[in-house]
Amino acid sequence: MFEGLLVDLVPYGNAFQQQEHRWLNNESAFWGTAGDRLIVSRAAVERWQTERQDDGARPDGGSIWFGIRSKAGVPLGDIELGYISPHHRMSMIGVGIGEPEYWGGGYGTDALLLIMEYAFNWLDHHRLWLHTMGTNVRMQRAATKVGFHEEARRRRFWLADGQWTDDVIYGLLRQDWPGREALVERLGLHPRQEP
């Protein structure tokens, strides 16, 4: 478990899997993907979860999943390192807060700082990256806040809600990472009353 100020990162287990059917069918999936509007059955969700477990067992790394849990113990969403390359020492961060009433309150930012610290200090990563669609201003603000640089803008990449939107890619090198403590201080992150 990695302990933050607003959330903890815990192994992605049953408590989170049970929420996925709801999370994937609500608005959070639209933002967590690049504008996909998922309508998924429980059976489909269970199938994905089995595949994901198999992927995590791959010898070349695959991906590492965490559940994001609020300090009060509420499962909020998931955050993961994907496309892990042990050779190039990098991976992609994916994140979703499945409970909309927790949006904009720093919960996702706190989770990001925890997983970044894990990637640099425990996995010895050299670089992290993530991408989101051009209309996802909240994600772009969060990425910039924690130190990511916009590195690429793939024009008109995604079809989301009837509009073509860019794919925006962010990267962060280890040498530009001041450490979690420094960022917590810089951002003035502190515990708060939950919704």
Place this chain on the structure above:
Amino acid sequence: MLEGLLVDLVPYGQAHQARDHAWWNNESSFWASMGEREIVSRAAVERRHREWVEPDQPRTGVAFGVQTKDGTPIGYFGVNFLSYHHRVANLGANISEPGYWGSGYGTDALLLIVDYAFNWLDMRRVWLGTMSLNTRVLRQMEKVGFVLEGRHRRMTLADGQWYDEVIFGLLREEWPGREAMIERLGLRAR
């Protein structure tokens, strides 16, 4: 079969598979990947082919072999990560015989596959990435009209150094068509 001036794109099959062990172990796989230096056994190459023929997941791409006009296999090209929903695809290219580098064979194949992606697969956008060390591809991108869309800093470890990955994209409305490009580049059969 897609017929070009210097090469044809044919279904990726036996003739190309037979060359693959030599191709994976030569310099071409370094340039076509992000600087990987592959040392692979015949058994590993055959295993990859089996996985390619019987993938776990539905395939989201199209694989072509590249052959010269006299039928010599010289590499392979592919449409990858194809999304029918977003109508976007990635292009992969590998002229695996170094003797054919720098003479327009790859460019001819690229014009064919871009045309195929837009006119047959109805893609709206194609894109590709290469490492910043690969000046041959950077030059080719400029020639063919791809737009530089981004630079991932120090993305890949190649031959002891960190290099950027450079991303290029081309929208359908920016594509003048294969005929116009052939004329602009002065490409001709030889």
